[in-house]
Amino acid sequence: MITTASTSPRTVAVAVTGVGLVGSEFISQLLSVSRPNPFRIVALSSSKHTLFSPDGLDVSTSSWKDQLASAPGKPAADLASELARLVTPAQDVVFVDNTSSESVAGLYPTLLAAGVNVITPNKKAFSGELSLFEKILGASVESGAKYLNESTVGAGLPIISTLKDLVATGDKIKKIEGVFSGTMSYIFNNFSSGKEGGPSFSSVVKIAREKGYTEPHPADDLTGSDVSRKLTILTRYIPSLKPKLPLPAGYLSVPTTSLIPATLQSLITPEALASSAAADAFVHRLEGSDAEFDKMRSDALKDGSVLRYPLSHPFATSLGGSDNIVLFHTERYSPRPLIVQGAGAGAAVTAMGVLSDLFKLV
Numbered sequence: 001m002i003t004t005a006s007t008s009p010r011t012v013a014v015a016v017t018g019v020g021l022v023g024s025e026f027i028s029q030l031l032s033v034s035r036p037n038p039f040r041i042v043a044l045s046s047s048k049h050t051l052f053s054p055d056g057l058d059v060s061t062s063s064w065k066d067q068l069a070s071a072p073g074k075p076a077a078d079l080a081s082e083l084a085r086l087v088t089p090a091q092d093v094v095f096v097d098n099t100s101s102e103s104v105a106g107l108y109p110t111l112l113a114a115g116v117n118v119i120t121p122n123k124k125a126f127s128g129e130l131s132l133f134e135k136i137l138g139a140s141v142e143s144g145a146k147y148l149n150e151s152t153v154g155a156g157l158p159i160i161s162t163l164k165d166l167v168a169t170g171d172k173i174k175k176i177e178g179v180f181s182g183t184m185s186y187i188f189n190n191f192s193s194g195k196e197g198g199p200s201f202s203s204v205v206k207i208a209r210e211k212g213y214t215e216p217h218p219a220d221d222l223t224g225s226d227v228s229r230k231l232t233i234l235t236r237y238i239p240s241l242k243p244k245l246p247l248p249a250g251y252l253s254v255p256t257t258s259l260i261p262a263t264l265q266s267l268i269t270p271e272a273l274a275s276s277a278a279a280d281a282f283v284h285r286l287e288g289s290d291a292e293f294d295k296m297r298s299d300a301l302k303d304g305s306v307l308r309y310p311l312s313h314p315f316a317t318s319l320g321g322s323d324n325i326v327l328f329h330t331e332r333y334s335p336r337p338l339i340v341q342g343a344g345a346g347a348a349v350t351a352m353g354v355l356s357d358l359f360k361l362v
């Protein structure tokens with residue numbers, strides 16, 4: 001819980017779990033916060049190694065990776081218990097989950113119940129079983145600890161905060177439309193730009209991955225499940241759309257069309273989606289389907305379309321890079337919608353969203 005009335009300067013104990021693309025960039029941004037930096041890093045952890053010091057780690061941008069690599073492991077649940085013990089009326093504790101792990105997401109209710117704030121770009125807890133989401137809400141209300149997840153939709157773009165503000169101030173959401181995938185945006189902006197020919201589909205997916213736009217396994221983007229998760233997250237902030245319990249296992253409310261070629265379908269299993277070796281193999285195998293995607297591109301052009309919209313649609317040519325665009329049509333923002341647009345994927349903008357959530361807490 002964050003309080004404002006205090007006579008001594010407060011510091012905030014921050015534990016960072018997941019030090020991949022977004023996590024590393026987040027640590028770098030956090031360590032670069034201008035003085036006085038209110039944040040003290042008490043833990044850094046990957047799935048194999050954990051650095052933990054209740055008084056604050058002595059780490060720098062150039063040293064933390066080596067320090068972490070030589071540290072022993074600690075299960076995330078044990079770290080959660082240690083963090084719970086750090087919560088006192090004088091000390092705020094924040095758990096920052098930069099993984100895409102469901103098991104780490106499953107710890108949020110326990111952390112929140114113990115008064116540990118949770119900040120994350122991980123979509124799993126907010127787009128999976130509704131019962132987990134409800135436990136998160138309940139634990140947060142009961143203890144006063146906050147959870148903030150701006151980067152789960154549109155990376156650092158203010159989409160969740162905008163939606164929450166609209167709802168909290170009594171506006172009525174009529175429709176939300178947009179482009180919710182940085183990866184899809186990048187792929188289609190570069191693969192099918194409305195001109196004859198162009199790069200191969202697999203090469204563009206590979207570059208999107210190298211640029212850090214894709215999920216750890218790019219199939220999570222190409223199946224549409226990443227977009228489905230984001231839309232599910234948004235629906236949960238719209239009171240009139242709140243689904244009713246009980247929901248079937250694995251429930252996701254938003255159906256999407258998959259771009260995975262039929263020949264590669266068998267590679268997409270839950271185990272594969274959690275494996276970086278499987279992700280490498282998948283991207284490699286995608287080359288075998290390039291001719292299929294070339295044909296889709298030229299067929300679309302013959303119909304006066306790019307591979308997502310007719311050329312006349314504003315989204316067809318007005319977006320570049322990994323841009324997302326979200327149009328909120330509401331009672332107040334009508335007939336012209338409130339529009340949020342900008343890069344919707346990549347380490348820098350995602351970590352910025354996570355760090356800005358941290359600033360919102362203090």
Ligand SMILES: NC(=O)C1=CN([C@@H]2O[C@H](COP(=O)(O)OP(=O)(O)OC[C@H]3O[C@@H](n4cnc5c(N)ncnc54)[C@H](OP(=O)(O)O)[C@@H]3O)[C@@H](O)[C@H]2O)C=CC1
Pocket residue numbers: 017018019020021022023045046047048076098099100101104121122123151152153154155182212213214215216344345346347350
């Ligand atoms: N990339 C982007 O543009 C955006 C990403 N996001 C989200 O940000 C999150 C991170 O993405 P990204 O950095 O690209 O993914 P990465 O795969 O690069 O990083 C995730 C890290 O989590 C670690 N990890 C996995 N399980 C655990 C665990 N149990 N405990 C500690 N660490 C663990 C993995 O490493 P190891 O197993 O080696 O420890 C890995 O390094 C994801 O949830 C993603 O959906 C959200 C918006 C945009």
Ligand SMILES: N[C@@H](CC=O)C(=O)O
Pocket residue numbers: 151152153154155180181182183184213214215221226344345346
């Ligand atoms: N893989 C995602 C990253 C952000 O959520 C995307 O491409 O949008």
Ligand code: NA
Pocket residue numbers: 150151152153154155156157158159160353
């Ligand atoms: Na966002």
